[in-house]
Amino acid sequence: MYRLFLLCLAALVALPLFSSRTEAAAANANKGKILVVASSQDQMELADKSIMNVGFFLNEFAVPTEYLAEQGYQIVLATPSGQMPVMDKNSNDKKFFNGDDAARAKAVNFVNSLSAISLKDAINNGLDQYDAVFVPGGHAPMTDLMQDKDLGTILRYFHEKQKPTAFICHGPVAMLSALPDPAAYRQALVSHDVKGAMAAAKDWIYSGYEMTVLSDAEEWPGEVAKGTEMPFHVEQALQIAGGKMRVDGMYGSHVVHDRELITGQNPASDIALAKELDKALQAK
16 A cells, blocks of 8 residues: 555656656747758759769758757758759768768658758748748759749848848858849859859848858869869859858868858858757847
């Protein structure tokens, strides 16, 4: 009888604790909604007209996004086509996860658990429901995202509302979609027409912002290894448009935060960028 009394007492004591934990988890699962934007392209033409397979970079996509999901944010993935984005196969490597293959596999499973909507649907469903937007890297944003008019509409909305807007590695090049004529700007870059690019860069909403992106110095070794060149360099592309570039060394974590804009320089900046975005959201 005494033993039964102790069991009942323990249950009563544990009940408020269990209830509070459940309530805390429920509250944490409703911190807000983040729109994650990825490219729909899997190929890019290089300077010598050869074709390179591209896609999103696994850790740049999964590490920040999964971290934010674990903090209680709802993730909505959108692409221009509304189809799932393609991963850059070269990024599916444990070296980008500090040698932890279990972390790499976990990242792959997380991405595979998501589904995608189109950028147009994201707009039509109402951008006011989103608290932040995040664009991961990989070379793919250099193709479609940087000249996608729907993404330009999304970025101009977030800029007007001063809502946190984050990019990593090559991802910041997608900011150029907010130009009046981003396709003309890209064509000027590919043609090495600096004067034409400067003319097309007028009225860019991010002109004068401090930002970072994969530096030219970090891009060049890959070009040398491939024996070719990118169609243009993302650091130069943002600088010509009016961005105040803040790059810091080679391959180390580096995040720049200016007003609503949060940028990470390279793959090593993944978790630091995620934490800075979470901090910005909590400050709202």
